[in-house]
Amino acid sequence: MIVPKYNKYSMNPLVLMTDFGLKEHFVAVMKGVALTINPEIKIYDLTHLISPFNTWEAALTLNNTIGYWPSSTVFVSVVDPGVGTERRSIITLTKSGHYIVTPDNGILTFIADGGRIEAIRVIDETRHRRPESENYNTFHGRDIYIYTGAKLASGMITYEDVGPLYSGEIVKIGYQKAKFHKGVVQGTIMKIEYPFGNLVTNIPYELMRQIPGLDYNVKLYVEIKEKSKLRYEETLPYVRSYGFAAAQSPLIYIDSSGYTGIAVNKGNFAKQYQIAGGHDWLIKIGMV
């Protein structure tokens, strides 16, 4: 793993991800709590537009982001349909040296599947809870997660201070992994990229390039099913970037995270062809 390069007393970025939206006071309340703990703390927004309660979307978004931030960055994820009920509140240290503060509800699925978890600690709520918040049961983002995350990010507590190590199973969300079989790759449409409408799959370039004869501008067969129902079937060019297909034409490309995507140049594939993403949306790609 990468050892966090800052010591106990240094200030690390605190990055927030929620499904609270941008209209209400919730996010600003969390930031106020963090700044009350330490006025020098530096707070950033990942996104607050995770679809309400959608832990799948949150897990993907977090996984796409953390690697680009300095090690020791503290991510606080508050997508928490089970708030106030029994569920583990944890801080995970990744092998890349990032911290993730979150309820244990599937958010870590892709990081765990990638073997990138270094350690998990359960937040000791008897020590790490906003004073006088014991009677509030619906906003642990404010009372536990940002409160503890801000103390960790600003070096007021160490990772060891968070609470005991946890070595049991964490909650994971199931989905069809990507695979290569008899010349064809298949996997899941993980999501639709907003606002462009591109399909994002879980098929990495390393699998794609096993398709015999793959090269820029070859035509590939694409099949998309929602469960067992065929929803799209076409041959599309494999190109270097959007602009190498004609305007308003569909194409296959490797996206900026190294995964296979389907898009329409200057258009919106998902809208045009009525395709969505998630566990039920499966894709196959092969040579024509």
Add this chain to the structure above:
Amino acid sequence: MIVPKYNKYSMNPLVLMTDFGLKEHFVAVMKGVALTINPEIKIYDLTHLISPFNTWEAALTLNNTIGYWPSSTVFVSVVDPGVGTERRSIITLTKSGHYIVTPDNGILTFIADGGRIEAIRVIDETRHRRPESENYNTFHGRDIYIYTGAKLASGMITYEDVGPLYSGEIVKIGYQKAKFHKGVVQGTIMKIEYPFGNLVTNIPYELMRQIPGLDYNVKLYVEIKEKSKLRYEETLPYVRSYGFAAAQSPLIYIDSSGYTGIAVNKGNFAKQYQIAGGHDWLIKIGMV
């Protein structure tokens, strides 16, 4: 009151709330003006998605936020349908030691109703106006409010420097206060919490607990009227948090600000039952 702990020369957070949305240049222009005054100033967003001209929504959102921020934080509210006409531009000091820069148009309703105003000063626009802005009459957020707020937040002026004290009436928005009468609490549905669709009432836990026999999991009678028209009538369980009701089931709870709320677990109450919020939406809750 809480005496602001920073002295004249210290840097305090500057927090912006507007109805400008997030698409246009307005908010960035205000931030540029603030940073031109002092490049070290720390600017935060409360929200910019207040519904256009909706001072009621702005008043609620501000009231829900300020208490969580460090004392001496300067809030700048620009929801200003009367910009350029005669209306007072004021900076209010709350008893909690926070400053609020705003046109006097109802924004302070709930803070005033709570008896939490320490002092009000009228901005002396002859001294506190962006240079060369005299010919512009439609963006006082830029030319007066952020300009003066940034100077106050960065300690370039004191509160006394803002302008003369004001001891007259301020503009307040009327609404049905919460009350307990013959075993039943009643009040106003203050708003629908976006994006979850929870109803937020002005009935505090202190009133709710006067309902004889109130305890977790008892069933309560709920009646919602829009003016005099019945819009919803049901018995709902009173629970500790969303997850203690069945998924997609409605429930009553105490929200994270200590007020009574109505929600659907993992659902959207307002959408499902076509309920809105505001002065016209009244609610009664009592034992079945």
Add this chain to the structure above:
Amino acid sequence: MIVPKYNKYSMNPLVLMTDFGLKEHFVAVMKGVALTINPEIKIYDLTHLISPFNTWEAALTLNNTIGYWPSSTVFVSVVDPGVGTERRSIITLTKSGHYIVTPDNGILTFIADGGRIEAIRVIDETRHRRPESENYNTFHGRDIYIYTGAKLASGMITYEDVGPLYSGEIVKIGYQKAKFHKGVVQGTIMKIEYPFGNLVTNIPYELMRQIPGLDYNVKLYVEIKEKSKLRYEETLPYVRSYGFAAAQSPLIYIDSSGYTGIAVNKGNFAKQYQIAGGHDWLIKIGMV
């Protein structure tokens, strides 16, 4: 020109504008890259809600903003439908001392038309590209623009280090310039101001005041055409600010940038009268 007042080693604001929206990880990834380059860098958002691929909107929004920021501020614009194809990646220095990092795709139209470009340098991608990003062709915002912009904003490179000077033509978007002819001003409806629905024209006050007899509260003739088709024709009062017209009444005013606007007081002109903005929308205003 204004000589940037900070030296090579100082930290200047880094301001981001994209069409990425606020839901996905893209913006946070860019910020993480910037903070990895320099953890002290100060990052601000102009907007991320530019309509997808809409360089016209981006050009207007940037032009409306830069003058309010401290000189030496570095703006990074990523509205980039041609990403990964051949198109110039440039950093422009304006006469006001601001830097703009962008693909050369029309973003600089209004700054160039205003004669406010001091110099243009082409980014030398052999030296200024995120390490190990050579195989990614769809996210130059991450791999080139923020990467180079962050180094410039934090003084790790000088403007001269960016790459060679460019003195050829840049890409510009065509539109009908404003003019005064026989007592009538005419120009383009540049855009609809979100969320208020005000029309923003390219007719400056300096042209408007050439209309004989112009004064507050006079009635002016307004004609709006979409190409050659008449879409609106009315006489409207010319007022100091929105509130000087009756509620829900249309009006003409000078907006906060010094240009002529059409609005409905406490209403939404564009929605009410079905008017849009862009190259095809032309307006004439004259004395009745």
